[in-house]
Amino acid sequence: MVTTSKKSERVPSANLNRRVERSRHAILTTAFELLSEGGVASFSVDEVARRSGVAKTTIYRHWPTREALVIDACSRMIAEQETPDTGSLEGDVTAILVEIAHLLPTANWSFVLPSIVDTAERNPEFAEIHSRIQRGHAAPLREVLQRAVGRGELSAHADVSTIVAALLGPLFYRRWFSREPIDDQFVKAIIKRVLASL
Amino acid sequence: MVTTSKKSERVPSANLNRRVERSRHAILTTAFELLSEGGVASFSVDEVARRSGVAKTTIYRHWPTREALVIDACSRMIAEQETPDTGSLEGDVTAILVEIAHLLPTANWSFVLPSIVDTAERNPEFAEIHSRIQRGHAAPLREVLQRAVGRGELSAHADVSTIVAALLGPLFYRRWFSREPIDDQFVKAIIKRVLASL
Numbered sequence: 536m537v538t539t540s541k542k543s544e545r546v547p548s549a550n551l552n553r554r555v556e557r558s559r560h561a562i563l564t565t566a567f568e569l570l571s572e573g574g575v576a577s578f579s580v581d582e583v584a585r586r587s588g589v590a591k592t593t594i595y596r597h598w599p600t601r602e603a604l605v606i607d608a609c610s611r612m613i614a615e616q617e618t619p620d621t622g623s624l625e626g627d628v629t630a631i632l633v634e635i636a637h638l639l640p641t642a643n644w645s646f647v648l649p650s651i652v653d654t655a656e657r658n659p660e661f662a663e664i665h666s667r668i669q670r671g672h673a674a675p676l677r678e679v680l681q682r683a684v685g686r687g688e689l690s691a692h693a694d695v696s697t698i699v700a701a702l703l704g705p706l707f708y709r710r711w712f713s714r715e716p717i718d719d720q721f722v723k724a725i726i727k728r729v730l731a732s733l
Numbered sequence: 734m735v736t737t738s739k740k741s742e743r744v745p746s747a748n749l750n751r752r753v754e755r756s757r758h759a760i761l762t763t764a765f766e767l768l769s770e771g772g773v774a775s776f777s778v779d780e781v782a783r784r785s786g787v788a789k790t791t792i793y794r795h796w797p798t799r800e801a802l803v804i805d806a807c808s809r810m811i812a813e814q815e816t817p818d819t820g821s822l823e824g825d826v827t828a829i830l831v832e833i834a835h836l837l838p839t840a841n842w843s844f845v846l847p848s849i850v851d852t853a854e855r856n857p858e859f860a861e862i863h864s865r866i867q868r869g870h871a872a873p874l875r876e877v878l879q880r881a882v883g884r885g886e887l888s889a890h891a892d893v894s895t896i897v898a899a900l901l902g903p904l905f906y907r908r909w910f911s912r913e914p915i916d917d918q919f920v921k922a923i924i925k926r927v928l929a930s931l
Binding site for chain 2: 573574576577646649650652653655656657662665666669670672673694696697699700701703704705706707708709711712713714715721724725727728729731732
Protein backbone atom coordinates (compact mmCIF):
# COMPACT_ATOMS: atom_id res chain seq x y z
CA MET A 536 0.00 0.00 0.00
CA VAL A 537 2.87 2.33 0.80
CA THR A 538 4.37 1.56 -2.64
CA THR A 539 1.07 2.23 -4.43
CA SER A 540 0.61 5.43 -2.56
CA LYS A 541 4.12 6.57 -3.47
CA LYS A 542 3.60 5.61 -7.10
CA SER A 543 0.30 7.44 -7.36
CA GLU A 544 2.00 10.52 -5.92
CA ARG A 545 4.91 10.33 -8.32
CA VAL A 546 2.93 10.94 -11.50
CA PRO A 547 1.29 14.22 -10.48
CA SER A 548 4.57 15.29 -8.90
CA ALA A 549 6.40 14.79 -12.24
CA ASN A 550 3.70 16.80 -13.98
CA LEU A 551 3.98 19.42 -11.31
CA ASN A 552 7.74 19.62 -11.79
CA ARG A 553 7.31 20.05 -15.53
CA ARG A 554 4.74 22.74 -14.94
CA VAL A 555 6.98 24.49 -12.42
CA GLU A 556 9.89 24.31 -14.87
CA ARG A 557 7.74 25.76 -17.65
CA SER A 558 6.53 28.65 -15.56
CA ARG A 559 10.03 29.38 -14.22
CA HIS A 560 11.27 29.47 -17.80
CA ALA A 561 8.40 31.76 -18.91
CA ILE A 562 9.07 34.11 -15.98
CA LEU A 563 12.83 34.31 -16.62
CA THR A 564 12.34 34.85 -20.37
CA THR A 565 9.87 37.66 -19.72
CA ALA A 566 12.08 39.16 -17.00
CA PHE A 567 15.01 39.19 -19.38
CA GLU A 568 12.86 40.78 -22.12
CA LEU A 569 11.72 43.54 -19.74
CA LEU A 570 15.28 44.21 -18.56
CA SER A 571 16.41 44.52 -22.18
CA GLU A 572 13.69 47.06 -22.84
CA GLY A 573 13.85 49.31 -19.80
CA GLY A 574 16.74 48.29 -17.56
CA VAL A 575 16.54 47.52 -13.86
CA ALA A 576 14.83 50.79 -12.83
CA SER A 577 11.54 50.29 -14.65
CA PHE A 578 11.43 46.53 -14.02
CA SER A 579 8.34 45.38 -12.12
CA VAL A 580 7.03 41.99 -11.02
CA ASP A 581 3.52 43.20 -11.98
CA GLU A 582 4.61 43.58 -15.59
CA VAL A 583 6.38 40.20 -15.58
CA ALA A 584 3.13 38.62 -14.32
CA ARG A 585 1.04 40.45 -16.93
CA ARG A 586 3.25 39.51 -19.87
CA SER A 587 4.13 35.96 -18.88
CA GLY A 588 0.61 35.09 -17.78
CA VAL A 589 2.05 33.62 -14.56
CA ALA A 590 0.38 34.72 -11.32
CA LYS A 591 2.34 37.10 -9.10
CA THR A 592 1.95 34.72 -6.14
CA THR A 593 3.67 32.01 -8.23
CA ILE A 594 6.49 34.38 -9.16
CA TYR A 595 7.04 35.32 -5.51
CA ARG A 596 7.06 31.62 -4.61
CA HIS A 597 10.19 31.18 -6.76
CA TRP A 598 11.83 34.56 -6.16
CA PRO A 599 11.00 36.10 -2.79
CA THR A 600 11.81 39.66 -3.95
CA ARG A 601 11.90 41.74 -7.14
CA GLU A 602 15.69 41.98 -6.64
CA ALA A 603 16.10 38.20 -6.52
CA LEU A 604 14.29 37.84 -9.85
CA VAL A 605 16.28 40.64 -11.51
CA ILE A 606 19.53 39.13 -10.28
CA ASP A 607 18.63 35.65 -11.53
CA ALA A 608 17.58 37.00 -14.94
CA CYS A 609 20.74 39.10 -15.19
CA SER A 610 23.08 36.28 -14.33
CA ARG A 611 21.63 34.18 -17.15
CA MET A 612 21.98 37.11 -19.50
CA ILE A 613 25.43 36.68 -20.90
CA ALA A 614 25.89 33.76 -23.25
CA GLU A 615 28.91 31.69 -22.42
CA GLN A 616 31.71 32.66 -24.76
CA GLU A 617 33.79 29.76 -26.05
CA THR A 618 37.51 29.93 -25.40
CA PRO A 619 39.41 29.80 -28.72
CA ASP A 620 42.57 27.74 -29.15
CA THR A 621 44.46 29.04 -32.18
CA GLY A 622 47.90 28.04 -30.89
CA SER A 623 49.16 31.59 -30.32
CA LEU A 624 48.35 34.27 -27.75
CA GLU A 625 47.79 36.86 -30.48
CA GLY A 626 45.41 34.54 -32.36
CA ASP A 627 43.44 33.71 -29.21
CA VAL A 628 43.20 37.31 -27.97
CA THR A 629 42.17 38.51 -31.43
CA ALA A 630 39.44 35.86 -31.69
CA ILE A 631 38.01 36.85 -28.29
CA LEU A 632 38.18 40.61 -28.75
CA VAL A 633 36.79 40.58 -32.28
CA GLU A 634 33.79 38.60 -31.02
CA ILE A 635 33.21 40.96 -28.08
CA ALA A 636 33.58 43.96 -30.43
CA HIS A 637 30.84 42.50 -32.64
CA LEU A 638 28.56 41.78 -29.68
CA LEU A 639 28.99 45.13 -27.91
CA PRO A 640 26.82 47.20 -30.27
CA THR A 641 24.19 44.48 -30.79
CA ALA A 642 23.79 42.05 -27.87
CA ASN A 643 20.91 42.51 -25.44
CA TRP A 644 23.20 42.29 -22.40
CA SER A 645 25.13 45.23 -23.78
CA PHE A 646 22.03 47.43 -23.41
CA VAL A 647 21.14 46.06 -19.97
CA LEU A 648 24.64 46.18 -18.45
CA PRO A 649 24.70 49.96 -17.69
CA SER A 650 21.51 49.51 -15.73
CA ILE A 651 23.13 46.75 -13.67
CA VAL A 652 26.27 48.85 -13.17
CA ASP A 653 24.07 51.72 -12.01
CA THR A 654 22.06 49.57 -9.62
CA ALA A 655 25.29 48.05 -8.29
CA GLU A 656 26.43 51.53 -7.21
CA ARG A 657 23.71 51.53 -4.57
CA ASN A 658 23.07 47.84 -3.94
CA PRO A 659 25.81 45.48 -2.67
CA GLU A 660 23.82 42.37 -3.73
CA PHE A 661 23.79 43.67 -7.30
CA ALA A 662 27.45 44.64 -7.06
CA GLU A 663 28.16 40.98 -6.24
CA ILE A 664 26.14 39.62 -9.20
CA HIS A 665 27.71 42.21 -11.44
CA SER A 666 31.23 41.15 -10.42
CA ARG A 667 30.21 37.58 -11.22
CA ILE A 668 28.93 38.58 -14.69
CA GLN A 669 32.15 40.49 -15.28
CA ARG A 670 34.34 37.58 -14.22
CA GLY A 671 32.40 35.46 -16.72
CA HIS A 672 33.07 38.06 -19.41
CA ALA A 673 36.79 38.02 -18.70
CA ALA A 674 37.17 34.26 -18.13
CA PRO A 675 38.13 33.26 -21.71
CA LEU A 676 40.71 36.05 -21.81
CA ARG A 677 42.23 34.91 -18.51
CA GLU A 678 42.30 31.35 -19.79
CA VAL A 679 44.20 32.13 -23.01
CA LEU A 680 46.66 34.29 -21.03
CA GLN A 681 47.26 31.45 -18.56
CA ARG A 682 47.71 29.07 -21.48
CA ALA A 683 50.32 31.44 -22.97
CA VAL A 684 52.15 31.34 -19.63
CA GLY A 685 52.06 27.53 -19.85
CA ARG A 686 53.58 27.64 -23.35
CA GLY A 687 56.27 30.08 -22.21
CA GLU A 688 54.86 32.74 -24.55
CA LEU A 689 54.06 34.97 -21.57
CA SER A 690 56.09 35.47 -18.39
CA ALA A 691 54.78 33.68 -15.31
CA HIS A 692 55.09 37.06 -13.56
CA ALA A 693 52.73 38.78 -16.03
CA ASP A 694 49.94 40.62 -14.26
CA VAL A 695 46.94 38.94 -15.90
CA SER A 696 44.40 41.25 -14.27
CA THR A 697 46.13 44.39 -15.61
CA ILE A 698 46.39 42.84 -19.10
CA VAL A 699 42.66 42.00 -19.06
CA ALA A 700 41.83 45.61 -18.11
CA ALA A 701 44.19 46.92 -20.82
CA LEU A 702 42.45 44.74 -23.44
CA LEU A 703 38.77 45.00 -22.47
CA GLY A 704 38.83 48.53 -21.00
CA PRO A 705 39.31 50.42 -24.29
CA LEU A 706 36.44 48.48 -25.94
CA PHE A 707 34.11 49.12 -23.01
CA TYR A 708 35.21 52.77 -22.98
CA ARG A 709 34.15 53.23 -26.60
CA ARG A 710 30.91 51.31 -26.16
CA TRP A 711 29.57 53.04 -23.06
CA PHE A 712 31.56 56.24 -22.53
CA SER A 713 32.93 57.88 -25.67
CA ARG A 714 30.34 56.12 -27.87
CA GLU A 715 32.81 55.85 -30.75
CA PRO A 716 32.69 52.94 -33.21
CA ILE A 717 34.54 49.76 -32.22
CA ASP A 718 35.84 48.69 -35.63
CA ASP A 719 38.36 45.95 -36.39
CA GLN A 720 41.11 48.53 -36.93
CA PHE A 721 40.63 49.86 -33.39
CA VAL A 722 40.49 46.36 -31.87
CA LYS A 723 43.67 45.33 -33.67
CA ALA A 724 45.47 48.54 -32.64
CA ILE A 725 44.61 47.84 -28.99
CA ILE A 726 45.75 44.21 -29.20
CA LYS A 727 48.98 45.17 -30.96
CA ARG A 728 49.80 47.79 -28.29
CA VAL A 729 49.06 45.52 -25.36
CA LEU A 730 50.89 42.48 -26.72
CA ALA A 731 53.90 44.58 -27.74
CA SER A 732 54.19 45.80 -24.16
CA LEU A 733 54.27 42.31 -22.58
CA MET B 734 9.46 111.10 -17.34
CA VAL B 735 10.54 108.24 -19.53
CA THR B 736 13.92 108.17 -17.78
CA THR B 737 12.34 108.12 -14.33
CA SER B 738 10.02 105.34 -15.30
CA LYS B 739 12.90 103.29 -16.67
CA LYS B 740 14.96 103.91 -13.55
CA SER B 741 12.17 102.92 -11.20
CA GLU B 742 11.73 99.70 -13.15
CA ARG B 743 15.41 98.87 -13.08
CA VAL B 744 15.68 98.38 -9.33
CA PRO B 745 12.99 95.71 -8.90
CA SER B 746 14.24 94.04 -12.07
CA ALA B 747 17.75 93.74 -10.59
CA ASN B 748 16.26 92.29 -7.42
CA LEU B 749 14.21 89.93 -9.50
CA ASN B 750 17.29 88.79 -11.40
CA ARG B 751 19.12 88.11 -8.16
CA ARG B 752 16.14 86.18 -6.85
CA VAL B 753 15.90 84.19 -10.08
CA GLU B 754 19.63 83.45 -9.94
CA ARG B 755 19.34 82.32 -6.31
CA SER B 756 16.44 79.98 -7.03
CA ARG B 757 18.15 78.56 -10.16
CA HIS B 758 21.21 77.87 -8.05
CA ALA B 759 19.15 76.23 -5.28
CA ILE B 760 17.33 74.07 -7.81
CA LEU B 761 20.51 72.93 -9.57
CA THR B 762 22.26 72.19 -6.28
CA THR B 763 19.32 70.11 -5.08
CA ALA B 764 19.00 68.38 -8.46
CA PHE B 765 22.65 67.43 -8.35
CA GLU B 766 22.27 66.17 -4.77
CA LEU B 767 19.30 64.00 -5.75
CA LEU B 768 21.13 62.60 -8.79
CA SER B 769 24.10 61.70 -6.57
CA GLU B 770 21.81 59.84 -4.20
CA GLY B 771 19.55 57.89 -6.54
CA GLY B 772 20.66 58.40 -10.14
CA VAL B 773 18.46 59.50 -13.01
CA ALA B 774 15.76 56.86 -12.54
CA SER B 775 14.47 57.95 -9.16
CA PHE B 776 14.90 61.66 -9.88
CA SER B 777 11.70 63.70 -9.60
CA VAL B 778 10.85 67.39 -9.93
CA ASP B 779 8.48 66.95 -6.95
CA GLU B 780 11.39 66.00 -4.73
CA VAL B 781 13.55 68.86 -6.06
CA ALA B 782 10.70 71.27 -5.21
CA ARG B 783 10.24 69.76 -1.75
CA ARG B 784 13.91 69.89 -0.81
CA SER B 785 14.86 73.20 -2.40
CA GLY B 786 11.71 74.97 -1.22
CA VAL B 787 11.23 76.35 -4.74
CA ALA B 788 7.73 75.96 -6.21
CA LYS B 789 7.29 73.39 -8.97
CA THR B 790 5.80 76.04 -11.27
CA THR B 791 9.03 78.08 -10.86
CA ILE B 792 11.16 75.04 -11.64
CA TYR B 793 9.14 74.32 -14.78
CA ARG B 794 9.49 77.98 -15.80
CA HIS B 795 13.29 77.46 -16.02
CA TRP B 796 13.37 73.87 -17.25
CA PRO B 797 10.33 72.86 -19.28
CA THR B 798 10.80 69.12 -18.58
CA ARG B 799 12.28 66.81 -15.96
CA GLU B 800 14.82 65.72 -18.64
CA ALA B 801 15.96 69.30 -19.27
CA LEU B 802 16.70 69.76 -15.56
CA VAL B 803 18.51 66.44 -15.24
CA ILE B 804 20.61 67.23 -18.29
CA ASP B 805 21.52 70.68 -17.02
CA ALA B 806 22.45 69.35 -13.59
CA CYS B 807 24.49 66.52 -15.14
CA SER B 808 26.43 68.77 -17.46
CA ARG B 809 27.55 70.91 -14.50
CA MET B 810 28.50 67.78 -12.64
CA ILE B 811 32.09 67.27 -13.68
CA ALA B 812 34.55 69.79 -12.32
CA GLU B 813 36.87 71.14 -14.98
CA GLN B 814 40.17 69.34 -14.73
CA GLU B 815 43.22 71.52 -15.18
CA THR B 816 45.62 70.51 -17.92
CA PRO B 817 49.08 69.92 -16.42
CA ASP B 818 52.25 71.08 -18.16
CA THR B 819 55.19 69.13 -16.76
CA GLY B 820 57.27 69.37 -19.93
CA SER B 821 57.06 65.67 -20.86
CA LEU B 822 54.25 63.49 -22.22
CA GLU B 823 54.83 60.91 -19.49
CA GLY B 824 54.70 63.57 -16.76
CA ASP B 825 51.51 65.11 -18.14
CA VAL B 826 49.72 61.80 -18.69
CA THR B 827 50.72 60.59 -15.23
CA ALA B 828 49.44 63.79 -13.59
CA ILE B 829 46.07 63.47 -15.36
CA LEU B 830 45.55 59.75 -14.80
CA VAL B 831 46.63 59.82 -11.14
CA GLU B 832 44.07 62.57 -10.51
CA ILE B 833 41.30 60.66 -12.32
CA ALA B 834 42.26 57.49 -10.43
CA HIS B 835 41.84 59.35 -7.14
CA LEU B 836 38.49 60.86 -8.18
CA LEU B 837 36.96 57.65 -9.58
CA PRO B 838 36.23 56.00 -6.22
CA THR B 839 35.19 59.20 -4.45
CA ALA B 840 33.72 61.90 -6.73
CA ASN B 841 29.97 62.35 -6.89
CA TRP B 842 29.93 62.24 -10.70
CA SER B 843 31.51 58.82 -10.53
CA PHE B 844 28.41 57.48 -8.76
CA VAL B 845 26.00 59.30 -11.08
CA LEU B 846 27.71 58.47 -14.37
CA PRO B 847 26.39 54.86 -14.71
CA SER B 848 22.89 56.23 -14.37
CA ILE B 849 23.53 58.68 -17.22
CA VAL B 850 25.12 55.93 -19.33
CA ASP B 851 22.06 53.78 -18.69
CA THR B 852 19.60 56.54 -19.57
CA ALA B 853 21.64 57.36 -22.68
CA GLU B 854 21.02 53.80 -23.94
CA ARG B 855 17.36 54.67 -24.40
CA ASN B 856 17.37 58.45 -24.79
CA PRO B 857 19.26 60.19 -27.64
CA GLU B 858 19.14 63.58 -25.85
CA PHE B 859 20.95 62.03 -22.90
CA ALA B 860 23.36 60.24 -25.22
CA GLU B 861 24.30 63.67 -26.60
CA ILE B 862 24.86 65.23 -23.14
CA HIS B 863 26.79 62.15 -22.11
CA SER B 864 29.10 62.43 -25.13
CA ARG B 865 29.68 66.05 -24.15
CA ILE B 866 30.55 65.09 -20.55
CA GLN B 867 32.89 62.43 -21.87
CA ARG B 868 34.63 64.81 -24.28
CA GLY B 869 35.16 67.11 -21.28
CA HIS B 870 36.66 64.20 -19.34
CA ALA B 871 39.08 63.41 -22.15
CA ALA B 872 39.96 67.00 -23.14
CA PRO B 873 43.06 67.46 -20.94
CA LEU B 874 44.42 64.12 -22.18
CA ARG B 875 43.87 65.12 -25.82
CA GLU B 876 45.55 68.44 -25.13
CA VAL B 877 48.74 66.95 -23.65
CA LEU B 878 48.91 64.44 -26.52
CA GLN B 879 48.58 67.25 -29.09
CA ARG B 880 51.24 69.20 -27.24
CA ALA B 881 53.56 66.17 -27.41
CA VAL B 882 52.98 66.09 -31.18
CA GLY B 883 53.97 69.77 -31.28
CA ARG B 884 57.20 69.00 -29.37
CA GLY B 885 57.97 66.09 -31.71
CA GLU B 886 57.65 63.67 -28.78
CA LEU B 887 54.71 61.94 -30.49
CA SER B 888 54.24 61.24 -34.19
CA ALA B 889 51.82 63.55 -36.00
CA HIS B 890 50.19 60.35 -37.31
CA ALA B 891 49.46 59.05 -33.80
CA ASP B 892 45.81 58.08 -33.36
CA VAL B 893 44.92 60.29 -30.40
CA SER B 894 41.44 58.82 -29.99
CA THR B 895 42.81 55.26 -29.69
CA ILE B 896 45.48 56.40 -27.22
CA VAL B 897 42.82 58.12 -25.07
CA ALA B 898 40.75 54.91 -25.02
CA ALA B 899 43.86 52.86 -24.19
CA LEU B 900 44.62 55.17 -21.23
CA LEU B 901 41.17 55.89 -19.77
CA GLY B 902 39.48 52.57 -20.69
CA PRO B 903 41.38 50.36 -18.22
CA LEU B 904 40.66 52.79 -15.33
CA PHE B 905 36.97 52.98 -16.22
CA TYR B 906 36.89 49.18 -16.60
CA ARG B 907 38.15 48.70 -13.05
CA ARG B 908 35.87 51.36 -11.59
CA TRP B 909 32.58 50.26 -13.11
CA PHE B 910 33.01 46.75 -14.48
CA SER B 911 35.54 44.56 -12.67
CA ARG B 912 35.32 46.71 -9.51
CA GLU B 913 38.98 46.12 -8.71
CA PRO B 914 41.08 48.76 -6.93
CA ILE B 915 42.66 51.48 -9.09
CA ASP B 916 45.95 51.92 -7.24
CA ASP B 917 48.99 53.90 -8.39
CA GLN B 918 50.78 50.71 -9.38
CA PHE B 919 47.96 49.83 -11.80
CA VAL B 920 47.79 53.38 -13.21
CA LYS B 921 51.55 53.45 -13.78
CA ALA B 922 51.54 50.00 -15.41
CA ILE B 923 48.84 51.18 -17.86
CA ILE B 924 50.73 54.40 -18.68
CA LYS B 925 54.01 52.54 -19.14
CA ARG B 926 52.41 50.04 -21.53
CA VAL B 927 50.61 52.65 -23.61
CA LEU B 928 53.56 55.03 -23.88
CA ALA B 929 55.97 52.19 -24.71
CA SER B 930 53.75 51.21 -27.63
CA LEU B 931 53.70 54.71 -29.21
